[in-house]
Amino acid sequence: MSIIRSYVIPFLILIVFLVAMVAVSARIWLPSDMMAPAPIDGEDLAMAGNFLLASFSV
Template identity: 55%
Template sequence: MQFFRSIILPGFIILLFILALIVVSARIWLPGDMLAPAPFS
């Protein structure tokens, strides 16, 4: 359990943070019409 807390958990949190950063930066490079909500009809 100590190994999990000291090695796995921080690595998982950092990986999740990097993934969120990639998703947010990918949204910046998308064209503006793709950022708009999808039309209903």
């Protein structure tokens, strides 16, 4: 049990941190048009509004 606590868990934490860092920094290599947030059209906005109304009408 002490091997898991001493070696395995810190290694897993390090791997999760490195994967998250690579995912966040991957935006550097994206084309400039893909770096912007996704556009929201009227249909998506209406669907989000309906969802919010339904969730608060309880």
